[in-house]
Amino acid sequence: MTNTYDINEFKNPLFTVDSVLFTVKDDALKVLMVKRANEPFIGSWGLPGGFVDIDSDTTTDVTALRKLEEKTSVAPQYLEQLQAFSGIDRDPRGFSVTLVYFALIAAQEVSSHIETIDDVQWIDIDKIDSLSIAFDHKIIIEQAKERLQQKALYSMVPVYCLPEYFTVGQLKSVIETIIGKTIQRKSLIRRIESADMFETIDEKVKSGGRLAQQYKVKSGVDIVNFERNLSS
Amino acid sequence: MTNTYDINEFKNPLFTVDSVLFTVKDDALKVLMVKRANEPFIGSWGLPGGFVDIDSDTTTDVTALRKLEEKTSVAPQYLEQLQAFSGIDRDPRGFSVTLVYFALIAAQEVSSHIETIDDVQWIDIDKIDSLSIAFDHKIIIEQAKERLQQKALYSMVPVYCLPEYFTVGQLKSVIETIIGKTIQRKSLIRRIESADMFETIDEKVKSGGRLAQQYKVKSGVDIVNFERNLSS
DNA sequence: TTAATATTGTGTCGCTGTGACACATTTGTA
DNA sequence: TACAAATGTGTCACAGCGACACAATATTAA
Numbered sequence: 001m002t003n004t005y006d007i008n009e010f011k012n013p014l015f016t017v018d019s020v021l022f023t024v025k026d027d028a029l030k031v032l033m034v035k036r037a038n039e040p041f042i043g044s045w046g047l048p049g050g051f052v053d054i055d056s057d058t059t060t061d062v063t064a065l066r067k068l069e070e071k072t073s074v075a076p077q078y079l080e081q082l083q084a085f086s087g088i089d090r091d092p093r094g095f096s097v098t099l100v101y102f103a104l105i106a107a108q109e110v111s112s113h114i115e116t117i118d119d120v121q122w123i124d125i126d127k128i129d130s131l132s133i134a135f136d137h138k139i140i141i142e143q144a145k146e147r148l149q150q151k152a153l154y155s156m157v158p159v160y161c162l163p164e165y166f167t168v169g170q171l172k173s174v175i176e177t178i179i180g181k182t183i184q185r186k187s188l189i190r191r192i193e194s195a196d197m198f199e200t201i202d203e204k205v206k207s208g209g210r211l212a213q214q215y216k217v218k219s220g221v222d223i224v225n226f227e228r229n230l231s232s
Numbered sequence: 233m234t235n236t237y238d239i240n241e242f243k244n245p246l247f248t249v250d251s252v253l254f255t256v257k258d259d260a261l262k263v264l265m266v267k268r269a270n271e272p273f274i275g276s277w278g279l280p281g282g283f284v285d286i287d288s289d290t291t292t293d294v295t296a297l298r299k300l301e302e303k304t305s306v307a308p309q310y311l312e313q314l315q316a317f318s319g320i321d322r323d324p325r326g327f328s329v330t331l332v333y334f335a336l337i338a339a340q341e342v343s344s345h346i347e348t349i350d351d352v353q354w355i356d357i358d359k360i361d362s363l364s365i366a367f368d369h370k371i372i373i374e375q376a377k378e379r380l381q382q383k384a385l386y387s388m389v390p391v392y393c394l395p396e397y398f399t400v401g402q403l404k405s406v407i408e409t410i411i412g413k414t415i416q417r418k419s420l421i422r423r424i425e426s427a428d429m430f431e432t433i434d435e436k437v438k439s440g441g442r443l444a445q446q447y448k449v450k451s452g453v454d455i456v457n458f459e460r461n462l463s464s
Numbered sequence: 465t466t467a468a469t470a471t472t473g474t475g476t477c478g479c480t481g482t483g484a485c486a487c488a489t490t491t492g493t494a
Numbered sequence: 495t496a497c498a499a500a501t502g503t504g505t506c507a508c509a510g511c512g513a514c515a516c517a518a519t520a521t522t523a524a
Contacts, residue, residue, distance in 0.1 A: 012244045013284050015329060052245050052318075054327035060318040081315055084331050086284075086292040095286035097247060097331070099316050169471070187511055189473080194510095209471025210519040228481090228510065229459040401500070419482055421502080426481095441500025442490035460481060460510090 013086070014096035017063040018049030018137070020144035021076060023122065024161045024174045025107035029148075030122035031141055032110075033133075034071060037119070040092050041134035045123065047141070049098070064101040071120050072110040076103035078160035082144050090136045098135075102144045104160040152178045153229040156197060159217060165201055167212040168192065183230055195224040245318070246328035249295040250281030250369070252376035253308060255354065256393045256406045257339040262354035263373055264342075265365075266303060269351070272324050273366035277355065279373070281330070296333040303352050304342040308335035310392035314376050322368045330367075334376045336392040384410045385461040388429060391449060397433055399444040400424065415462055427456040 021032040033045040048071045049064070057063045061079065068076055082102040088095050107122070114120055123131070128141055151157045158174045159166065172188050192198055192215065201214035253264040265277040280303045281296070289295045293311065300308055314334040320327050339354070346352055355363070360373055383389045390406045391398065404420050424430055424447065433446035 011286055012247050013286055015244050015247050052327065052329075054243055054245055054320070057327070058320050060316065060329060083313055084292065084316055086331075088286070088290050095284065095289075097284075097292060099318075099329070099331075168473085184512055184514095185472085186474085186513085190510075206520070207471060208521075209469085210473075212472060226510090227461040227463060230511075231459060400502085416483055416485095417501085418484085418503085422481075438491070439500060441492075441498085442502075444501060458481090462482075 014091060014093060016049055016051055016096070016098045017060050017067065017101065018047040018098050018140070019064050019068050019076075019079075019101040019103050020047060020082065020141055021068060021072070021103040021105060022144070022148060022161065023105050023107045023110075024158075024177050025111070025122060027173070027177055029125045029145070029177055030107075031125055031128065032068075032071065033121055033123045035119040035121075036134055044132050044134040045121075045137075046134035047100070047137050048120075049100075060099055061101075064103070068103060072105070073113045074105070074109050076105045076160075077109075078104040078157060082140075082147060085136060085140055087136075098140075100140055100144070102147060104148075104157065106161055106163045108163055149179050153231075154226050155223050156191070156195060157223060159198075165205075165214045165216050167205065167207060167214055169207055169212060171215075179230075187230065191226060195226075197221050197224050246323060246325060248281055248283055248328065248330045249292050249299065249333065250279040250330050250372070251296050251300050251308075251311075251333040251335050252279060252314065252373055253300060253304070253335040253337060254376070254380060254393065255337050255339040255342075256390075256409050257343070257354060259405070259409055261357045261377070261409055262339075263357055263360065263376075264300075264303065265353055265355045267351040267353075268366055276364050276366040277353075277369075278366035279332075279369050280352075292331055293333075296335070300335060304337070305345045306337070306341050308337045308392075309341075310336040310389060314372075314379060317368060317372055319368075330372075332372055332376070334379060336380075336389065338393055338395045340395055381411050385463075386458050387455050388423070388427060389455060397437075397446045397448050399437065399439060399446055401439055401444060403447075411462075419462060423458060427458075429453050429456050 023030050023032075032048060034048045036042050036044055036046045049067050052060060052063045053066075057066065064079060065075055080102055082100045084097055084099045086095070086097040090096055114122065125141070125145060128138060133141075148157070152175050158178055159171060161174050162170055168185065168189055172183060172185055175188070176182050197218060198215040199218050201216060203214065204211035205214055206212075255262050255264075264280060266280045268274050268276055268278045281299050284292060284295045285298075289298065296311060297307055312334055314332045316329055316331045318327070318329040322328055346354065357373070357377060360370060365373075380389070384407050390410055391403060393406050394402055400417065400421055404415060404417055407420070408414050429450060430447040431450050433448060435446065436443035437446055438444070
């Protein structure tokens, strides 16, 4: 006997990594859901995720990205940790912990790939309630949505639901879809100009009316947090 | 062979729960640190925490509370998840994940108990840098501090560093210690009155000058988030 | 060619909440 | 009795968002 720690003294909980990948498509907030191929909850819709591969994943961030890329074939434009969900009851196999990530992507980046597969699908967030969802994923999605809505009020995260080049009108529309309220175009422009996070593109684009100024996110900048929330 | 999932297909990462318990004492922000009695990092200071007891802990919240109570003999007044930290390198025993909680308590609640033990100690947050700290706990503490500072700007969480009854002056002092800046007494009073989160106590208390109004948190209320940050 | 419509972009006023600061109030102390 | 120290109140300025009018520019229909 030594003073080294016995690694098997405690049974480890079941540990998984899941992601809530959002996008805005057809003026609705959507979540990427996967039809489960394994027990438990086989056949139900669940969040994309799985076990850490401790031989190749250097962090759980890598696990989340890997699992998302398996389903979408691309990396999300934004990824951050949401929260861990744990409990003795949430998985029939025993005490389990799932570390949940919260991700954003432009619909165009994945749509072509998704449409060829029928076990991966964008599901309208308002339709989640009426579906049979695996584990506690319904609650998880709800929490992720609330976090996204909060962030949309004081930051520019919603740009990551848009392609590289975007217009004020597109960003306004995405934000409004996320928070479920209309916002003032003027307020959004003020934020875009003060954030020092975007650069203007010379070439303008048609949009049903006057040509629209295009923007892109400056490379290497962090998300700016504003000191006030939008309200309306 | 069946279609049931083989629970041993993947090796599970090492999973622990740690907490960053803050308090404000002697006009300084302090963190509860524990002198490690086991390998690895035996003898170094580390965060209070440990493994989940999957036979008795119903969630990881319970694990965090249990571990904190082992060290302080009381439950913290505020507890929320901070973030999970993971990696192949952060623990010499292999890939590990620690789910970190962020907690607050009034110094008075624990001081008497702490002072009788020499392997548990309040450490000034500014002195952490110059100490030898286990694992990546130095980084974790830094992140927890940043979160606390942010929250102090738009919420009333700092009250959980105070005893049940407190004055505006005490709350002002605690907030200023946390964020490292002075704030306007007037702004704080406006927030206290508009938050509808506190009730006034009839009995006033002496404070070196005029008698001070006492407040307490209304029972059963949630933390209020304001729509603006304090700045100054 | 002209008018109607749609969308983008700008100018401006009001509102709210914070910062700043003066001043009154109340207690302890020299 | 005067002064210091802290609490509590009143008020003005400022920043940023909401609201809205209006100008600018492109498309479409008469």
